[in-house]
Amino acid sequence: MTQKQTVLVFTATGRTGNSVINGLIESHKFNVVAGIRAASKDKPEVEKLKSRGVVIRIFDKDTFDDSTVEILRGVDVLIVSAGGLTVDTQKQLVDAAKKAGVKRIVSNDWAAPTLRGVHQYYDSKAVVHDYIREVGIGYTFIDVGIWHQIAFQPLEESQEVYPGQFERFTKIYGGGDVKGAFTDLRDIGTFVARIIDDPRTLNHYVFIWGEEATKKQILGIAEKVRGIKIEPTIVSEAETEKQLANARVAGGFPQIMIEYEYSFWVRGDNVIENAKRPEYGGALDARELYPDIKPRRLIDFAQSLYAGSI
Numbered sequence: 161m162t163q164k165q166t167v168l169v170f171t172a173t174g175r176t177g178n179s180v181i182n183g184l185i186e187s188h189k190f191n192v193v194a195g196i197r198a199a200s201k202d203k204p205e206v207e208k209l210k211s212r213g214v215v216i217r218i219f220d221k222d223t224f225d226d227s228t229v230e231i232l233r234g235v236d237v238l239i240v241s242a243g244g245l246t247v248d249t250q251k252q253l254v255d256a257a258k259k260a261g262v263k264r265i266v267s268n269d270w271a272a273p274t275l276r277g278v279h280q281y282y283d284s285k286a287v288v289h290d291y292i293r294e295v296g297i298g299y300t301f302i303d304v305g306i307w308h309q310i311a312f313q314p315l316e317e318s319q320e321v322y323p324g325q326f327e328r329f330t331k332i333y334g335g336g337d338v339k340g341a342f343t344d345l346r347d348i349g350t351f352v353a354r355i356i357d358d359p360r361t362l363n364h365y366v367f368i369w370g371e372e373a374t375k376k377q378i379l380g381i382a383e384k385v386r387g388i389k390i391e392p393t394i395v396s397e398a399e400t401e402k403q404l405a406n407a408r409v410a411g412g413f414p415q416i417m418i419e420y421e422y423s424f425w426v427r428g429d430n431v432i433e434n435a436k437r438p439e440y441g442g443a444l445d446a447r448e449l450y451p452d453i454k455p456r457r458l459i460d461f462a463q464s465l466y467a468g469s470i
């Protein structure tokens with residue numbers, strides 16, 4: 161019998177981290193370890209992880225050094241899904257993983273394919289890719305398109321997953337007929353459990369996706385499920401470019417958001433066809449690798465959301 165791989169998810173209290181942990185546990189193929197920040201060790205989520213048999217390792221600091229090497233000792237795969245990490249901090253984590261003998265690192269991506277120079281947030285993730293390759297540690301870079309969970313307008317603004325989601329939903333940037341790829345957050349872990357156990361994905365970029373849809377189709381799904389008419393606000397390509405230029409001067413979260421809208425709905429970067437192109441990183445298609453996984457559909461998500469069961 162081959163020995164189970166030990167997989168550490170840093171950090172497991174987040175939304176992506178939680179999906180990944182679920183996928184790993186349900187696969188029964190791994191020794192599952194959750195990397196938790198000292199400041200978060202008493203969170204109820206951590207108790208829940210322990211009760212599910214997940215081993216907890218506490219990271220004392222938010223920066224990484226030789227003490228991190230000990231925490232990563234014996235780990236085969238390190239999965240990073242922590243928000244708020246600077247590039248420098250991620251580089252420290254890569255250094256520690258290399259010293260600890262980690263065989264594969266899944267870096268903090270989990271977003272959508274694009275080219276360098278389009279999206280500042282993506283560019284900062286790409287710097288970490290370059291560093292991982294430079295250091296010479298095994299890797300898999302994973303993108304997932306747009307979560308179903310942020311594709312729709314919640315019933316109330318207070319239920320937003322990210323700030324501005326409620327108001328932004330009715331805006332159509334560009335013509336509304338450009339396709340984008342979507343994945344239900346809950347499916348990410350199912351795919352990840354397969355990806356990290358697969359030698360074909362070592363040192364590759366993998367794109368997880370459930371379905372492609374245009375912004376008009378998304379609005380159409382919401383209209384159908386809710387039985388209402390939604391009046392969209394059209395933001396023309398020229399107006400989107402103007403907003404983009406202004407946001408790039410101001411910086412911060414508004415820049416991140418408009419750069420996403422521009423990349424998704426004007427440039428049309430976020431589709432499997434692009435992800436596979438060499439200039440986008442030459443992604444392997446997770447749907448082709450694991451055709452037996454049946455991802456959740458947008459319509460089913462919308463029905464559950466608007467029925468109040470999500």
Ligand SMILES: NC(=O)c1ccc[n+]([C@@H]2O[C@H](COP(=O)([O-])OP(=O)(O)OC[C@H]3O[C@@H](n4cnc5c(N)ncnc54)[C@H](OP(=O)(O)O)[C@@H]3O)[C@@H](O)[C@H]2O)c1
Nearest residue numbers: 171173174175176197200242243244269270271305306307
């Ligand atoms: N594709 C999409 O539609 C989509 C949507 C949203 C996000 N994302 C991407 O998914 C990735 C993860 O985001 P998420 O939304 O899943 O995360 P999240 O739910 O915001 O969770 C953040 C996690 O990061 C940890 N964290 C926060 N600050 C940290 C720090 N300074 N050092 C170490 N850990 C820290 C938190 O741990 P504590 O419990 O210790 O605070 C928590 O576990 C990001 O790369 C993001 O860009 C993609």
